[in-house]
Amino acid sequence: MANKEVKNNNPERGWGQMLSQFFDDRITVDNRALNGRSSKSFIDEGHWKKVLDSLKGGDYVFIQFGHNDSKPDSARHTDPRTTYRANLIRFIKETNAKGAHPVLFTSIVRRKFDSDGKLADTHGDYLLVVRELAREMNVPMIDLEQKTRKVVEKLGPEESKKLYMWLEPGVYEKFPKGSQDDTHLNVNGATQVAQLAVEGIKELKLEITQYLKNNQINKM
Numbered sequence: 001m002a003n004k005e006v007k008n009n010n011p012e013r014g015w016g017q018m019l020s021q022f023f024d025d026r027i028t029v030d031n032r033a034l035n036g037r038s039s040k041s042f043i044d045e046g047h048w049k050k051v052l053d054s055l056k057g058g059d060y061v062f063i064q065f066g067h068n069d070s071k072p073d074s075a076r077h078t079d080p081r082t083t084y085r086a087n088l089i090r091f092i093k094e095t096n097a098k099g100a101h102p103v104l105f106t107s108i109v110r111r112k113f114d115s116d117g118k119l120a121d122t123h124g125d126y127l128l129v130v131r132e133l134a135r136e137m138n139v140p141m142i143d144l145e146q147k148t149r150k151v152v153e154k155l156g157p158e159e160s161k162k163l164y165m166w167l168e169p170g171v172y173e174k175f176p177k178g179s180q181d182d183t184h185l186n187v188n189g190a191t192q193v194a195q196l197a198v199e200g201i202k203e204l205k206l207e208i209t210q211y212l213k214n215n216q217i218n219k220m
Contacts, residue, residue: 001033001064008173012165013190015108015197016062022198027211030054038068038076039087048091057099060208062197063091064105064144066126067183080125088133103206106130106145108193111164111182113157119149142200148193163189 001016020029032051034042042048042065055061065088069078078084088104095102106127112120121127127145134141152160165181185193202209 001031001062002035002037003031003033004035010174011167011172011186012184013187015185015190015193018187018190018194019197021191022194022213023208023211024213027208033064036068036076037065038071038078039065039084039091040069040078041076043087043090044075052094052098055095055098055100059098059100060206061091061095061100061102062105063088063095063102064107066107066123066130069126070123080129084126085129085133088129089137092133092137092139101206102139103204104130104134104139104141105197106141106143108144108148108185109152111152111160117153117156119153140204140206142197142204144193144196144200147196147200151192151196162186163192 002014003017004010004012004014014031014033016029016031016033019031020027023029032047034047037045037047051061065084068076069080069084071077078087092102092104107123109119110122112122114120123145130141131143133139152163155163163185165175165179165184165186167175167179169178170176171178198212202212
């Protein structure tokens with residue numbers, strides 16, 4: 001979801017970085033997501049406070065963590081049923097207290113196929129907690145895990161590489177040795193995931209649907 005550098009022809013993008021193209025000029029997408037952060041490190045490093053301090057009534061806050069919460073290092077790791085859940089509840093409650101609107105997102109799938117051509121679940125309870133909290137706290141939720149799973153499985157093991165950072169050596173200055181990255185997205189992949197997020201916004205009938213560009217309102 002995080003913004004990636006665009007200089008030196010860098011092909012990597014976060015889906016949040018691609019979201020603004022789907023809205024008209026009445027909406028400002030301020031993407032505060034950062035590479036490598038978990039719900040814990042985002043709070044501990046002061047990034048959540050900056051988000052909170054900038055919020056105005058009526059703003060929407062898209063909340064997506066999980067990829068890095070499962071990392072073993074103490075700076076990022078959270079337990080899905082305790083600390084991760086508590087962090088999400090904090091994000092929701094503090095957003096609501098500002099008169100803004102929280103929207104939960106599950107993590108997108110990693111491109112990890114099993115021998116039967118099905119995607120393995122690499123997020124486990126981190127996904128379940130998001131879905132449970134959405135129900136318990138009556139918070140809108142867009143299940144990007146399910147949406148991206150359908151797309152990636154339909155493409156299959158080879159074609160799905162075109163969404164992720166699978167790069168040939170010598171093509172990109174930043175990746176002289178190439179890349180075989182099944183987690184991070186290229187421009188094409190990030191754009192498609194952003195479009196899936198827009199699909200979810202429309203399905204939920206969020207108020208910001210009215211600010212989608214006309215060609216996006218009628219798409220999908």
